[in-house]
Amino acid sequence: MQVRYRLPPQADSFLARLDARWRLASLLPLFIGVAILRGLATSLLATTLALALVVLARVPWSWLGSRLLGLGLFLALFAGPLALLGRPAEALVIVLKGVSLGMLTAVLLVSAPVEHTAQAARSLGMPALLVHLFTLTYRYTFLLADELQRLRLALRLRGFRNRADGRSYEVVAAATGTLLVRGADRAERVAAAMRCRGFDGQFVTLRDGRTGLPEVLWFTASILLTALLIGWEWC
Numbered sequence: 541m542q543v544r545y546r547l548p549p550q551a552d553s554f555l556a557r558l559d560a561r562w563r564l565a566s567l568l569p570l571f572i573g574v575a576i577l578r579g580l581a582t583s584l585l586a587t588t589l590a591l592a593l594v595v596l597a598r599v600p601w602s603w604l605g606s607r608l609l610g611l612g613l614f615l616a617l618f619a620g621p622l623a624l625l626g627r628p629a630e631a632l633v634i635v636l637k638g639v640s641l642g643m644l645t646a647v648l649l650v651s652a653p654v655e656h657t658a659q660a661a662r663s664l665g666m667p668a669l670l671v672h673l674f675t676l677t678y679r680y681t682f683l684l685a686d687e688l689q690r691l692r693l694a695l696r697l698r699g700f701r702n703r704a705d706g707r708s709y710e711v712v713a714a715a716t717g718t719l720l721v722r723g724a725d726r727a728e729r730v731a732a733a734m735r736c737r738g739f740d741g742q743f744v745t746l747r748d749g750r751t752g753l754p755e756v757l758w759f760t761a762s763i764l765l766t767a768l769l770i771g772w773e774w775c
Contacts, residue, residue, distance in 0.1 A: 566763075580632060580633055580636075583632075611638060615638040659671075684719065691719060
């Protein structure tokens with residue numbers, strides 16, 4: 541099985557043209573609102589709303605479908621037992637909420653590069669340490685995946701085939717240790733390079749923030765939609 545990590549596609553849309561701070565601030569209430577829903581009707585409405593945002597953000601359907609398929613298999617681990625125990629409504633709520641959150645995440649990823657969203661989060665008051673951990677973890681996901689591919693290729697060229705025996709477990713453990721050591725060495729080199737370039741823990745960007753009528757209107761609409769969802773849930 542090949543491990544492939546690819547950057548999310550970037551699409552030109554109304555959401556992509558909004559200021560990153562306002563876009564993130566408008567989507568966060570929707571994330572929270574969908575997460576606290578419990579009713580079937582409101583969960584279905586949230587899924588419809590998330591689907592509308594997917595269309596508005598021009599998220600590629602093929603890219604979204606492959607991600608939602610994996611998410612659906614994960615949600616089945618929780619929804620399946622509930623359905624078998626005679627609670628299909630609660631199982632469907634779990635699936636709808638999970639799919640809605642997955643689509644909202646796709647909208648956030650496709651609307652802007654991750655580094656722009658991280659910078660926006662820092663501007664909105666998120667602690668710098670959390671933002672740095674997020675961006676470095678995201679970046680290292682791709683680097684470690686590339687390193688893993690090289691290790692797997694080297695093992696296969698040397699005749700290794702993964703089997704359910706003690707020797708295979710030893711080789712996999714050694715390869716895992718090698719991957720962690722190489723990752724630690726690379727982290728030290730990256731940290732030294734960042735210090736040499738004067739990194740002081742602050743995000744610096746050439747993109748000027750803006751607050752215009754589209755940003756204000758979109759943020760207001762997002763708050764109203766979130767209030768509608770939560771209000772319908774409590775009524």
